[in-house]
Amino acid sequence: MFGFLKKKLSELKEKIIGKKEEQEEVEVSKREEIKETKKAEKETSERKKKQTKRRTGKPGKKPKKEERKTKAKKKEIKPESKKVEARVEEDHKREERKEQEEKKPKKEKILTKLKKLVSKKIKLSPEEIEDYLWDLELILLEADVAHEVAEDIISRLRDTLLEKEFSSKEDIFDQIVSELRKALLEMFPDPFNPLEAKSKPVVIMFIGPNGAGKTTTMAKLAKQLLDKGKSVIFAASDTFRAASIEQLEEHANKLGVRVIKHTYGADPAAVAYDAVQSAKAKGIDFVFIDTAGRQETNKNLLEELKKIKRVVEPDYIIYVDEGIAGNVILDRLKSFGDLEISGIILTKMDLDAKGGGAITAASLGIPILFIGLGQDYYDLKPFDKEEFISALLG
Amino acid sequence: MELTLDQAINLLRNEELKLQDLDNKINQTFAVLTELRIAKVTLEKLPDSETETLLPIGAGILLPTEASNKKKVLINVGSDVVVEKTIPEAIEFLESRIKMIETTLSEMTKMANQTKKNIAVLRKKIDEALRQRQQGPTVVG
Ligand SMILES: Nc1nc2c(ncn2[C@@H]2O[C@H](COP(=O)(O)OP(=O)(O)O)[C@@H](O)[C@H]2O)c(=O)[nH]1
Ligand SMILES: [Mg+2]
Numbered sequence: 001m002f003g004f005l006k007k008k009l010s011e012l013k014e015k016i017i018g019k020k021e022e023q024e025e026v027e028v029s030k031r032e033e034i035k036e037t038k039k040a041e042k043e044t045s046e047r048k049k050k051q052t053k054r055r056t057g058k059p060g061k062k063p064k065k066e067e068r069k070t071k072a073k074k075k076e077i078k079p080e081s082k083k084v085e086a087r088v089e090e091d092h093k094r095e096e097r098k099e100q101e102e103k104k105p106k107k108e109k110i111l112t113k114l115k116k117l118v119s120k121k122i123k124l125s126p127e128e129i130e131d132y133l134w135d136l137e138l139i140l141l142e143a144d145v146a147h148e149v150a151e152d153i154i155s156r157l158r159d160t161l162l163e164k165e166f167s168s169k170e171d172i173f174d175q176i177v178s179e180l181r182k183a184l185l186e187m188f189p190d191p192f193n194p195l196e197a198k199s200k201p202v203v204i205m206f207i208g209p210n211g212a213g214k215t216t217t218m219a220k221l222a223k224q225l226l227d228k229g230k231s232v233i234f235a236a237s238d239t240f241r242a243a244s245i246e247q248l249e250e251h252a253n254k255l256g257v258r259v260i261k262h263t264y265g266a267d268p269a270a271v272a273y274d275a276v277q278s279a280k281a282k283g284i285d286f287v288f289i290d291t292a293g294r295q296e297t298n299k300n301l302l303e304e305l306k307k308i309k310r311v312v313e314p315d316y317i318i319y320v321d322e323g324i325a326g327n328v329i330l331d332r333l334k335s336f337g338d339l340e341i342s343g344i345i346l347t348k349m350d351l352d353a354k355g356g357g358a359i360t361a362a363s364l365g366i367p368i369l370f371i372g373l374g375q376d377y378y379d380l381k382p383f384d385k386e387e388f389i390s391a392l393l394g
Numbered sequence: 395m396e397l398t399l400d401q402a403i404n405l406l407r408n409e410e411l412k413l414q415d416l417d418n419k420i421n422q423t424f425a426v427l428t429e430l431r432i433a434k435v436t437l438e439k440l441p442d443s444e445t446e447t448l449l450p451i452g453a454g455i456l457l458p459t460e461a462s463n464k465k466k467v468l469i470n471v472g473s474d475v476v477v478e479k480t481i482p483e484a485i486e487f488l489e490s491r492i493k494m495i496e497t498t499l500s501e502m503t504k505m506a507n508q509t510k511k512n513i514a515v516l517r518k519k520i521d522e523a524l525r526q527r528q529q530g531p532t533v534v535g
Binding site: 210242294325328348350351374375 | 435
């Protein structure tokens with residue numbers, strides 16, 4: 001699970017470390033000839049200009065491949081041996097300097113000391129930071145984080161990085177990752193437990209697109225409650241989708257849970273209402289309302305869901321979607337937005353390698369409560385943001 | 395049952411091959427799943443009335459075209475046999491395929507995870523046995 005981001009980040013690490021060495025090379029020549037340095041600076045600034053130009057044609061998602069390619073090429077062109085040479089040269093210089101220092105007046109000594117001090121702490125120029133942030137944004141987009149969410153994360157990082165000082169190239173990378181970790185931790189709202197009985201019955205309405213795993217997730221949650229000795233009743237309020245009632249009944253039979261159902265095409269709100277009444281009459285702890293995912297037009301669906309909400313006043317409205325849906329989750333979540341979603345459950349996380357869906361889902365400030373990790377009843381566990389982020393970033 | 399060192403090493407090789415094979419299959423299956431999901435989302439997002447839309451035709455290529463969800467689509471069900479379906483029917487067709495593939499994928503992922511565990515256990519046993527070998531017996535767990 002989640003190998004993707006780690007792999008991409010290690011590529012970024014390589015780049016940062018490689019790039020800083022490039023700069024050291026420039027520094028070496030600085031000591032030799034000022035002319036050369038100026039030329040180099042000119043070159044770098046020209047290169048940066050080009051980079052910014054390339055950047056301004058900000059792509060949707062696809063051009064990033066090209067970008068990566070050019071970068072990969074750059075790496076290839078720069079031969080390993082050059083780095084080594086530079087180092088050897090530097091060593092040489094140090095020796096020479098030492099010798100010279102012994103002879104030459106104090107002034108120079110202080111200067112070298114100062115230089116050493118400065119080179120100990122690296123500060124990144126705004127351009128360099130933009131460069132790394134751009135890479136990071138591409139990584140997030142490739143990990144299937146929605147575009148506006150990726151931009152938001154990046155802008156959180158920008159200011160902190162500008163003020164930071166770094167002790168080494170590795171430190172630059174480490175701090176970028178640790179800032180990313182911090183930003184993500186802040187982004188994920190803390191979950192609550194909808195399975196704690198706060199009223200009797202606790203009424204939970206499950207909404208979300210078709211095939212997201214609403215019905216399956218309801219069954220999984222019911223299993224957890226039954227194991228704890230609680231009672232549950234299902235409302236078959238997806239009266240639209242062929243076979244949806246049978247699917248729910250199949251789970252109910254396996255679990256020994258009662259289903260309140262009408263016929264297909266019946267009013268979903270009426271089914272939900274009946275279920276709540278029945279639960280009240282029989283002292284059932286939880287009512288789970290299964291709903292439809294899609295109709296001819298989603299507008300109808302939204303009206304239908306709002307009606308259920310009006311009629312039964314659920315304690316929680318839980319939005320279920322698939323973690324593997326990635327950036328698409330944002331649009332979908334927004335399309336259900338009027339309903340005041342209390343929490344999110346992400347399914348199919350066992351199939352997800354990128355984690356972008358979860359990051360995207362967290363961006364609206366609604367907590368992720370559980371994640372689905374398979375098709376069996378026990379394949380559901382509370383969402384733990386720290387564990388998730390650690391799995392993501394290593 | 396106790397394994398000799400040779401047996402453990404053979405078993406490890408087997409498990410490693412199995413994992414490699416599974417990983418390949420998982421990747422291939424996931425690619426198919428992604429394709430199905432793109433098709434499903436595209437159909438779901440078709441506008442109610444004829445509007446210029448960008449239709450993904452695979453490999454990240456988008457085709458500008460006029461489309462609406464009132465049109466019918468043709469589905470190649472295999473051997474170039476094509477059936478006509480309404481958009482909701484087509485979405486349902488895709489969903490059932492997606493369900494099937496997800497189940498396969500889920501099972502394969504579980505198997506891969508189990509195999510990874512087996513490999514870790516075997517590696518540990520082999521390591522221990524090798525360390526003990528310098529002292530004496532060559533029997534593994
Ligand atoms: N691998 C995996 N499959 C899941 C998970 N949750 C649900 N599914 C599968 O997703 C498919 C659709 O689930 P369903 O509950 O019918 O979705 P609904 O249309 O939202 O009610 C089914 O085949 C489920 O077995 C999960 O966490 N992991
Ligand atoms: Mg369902």
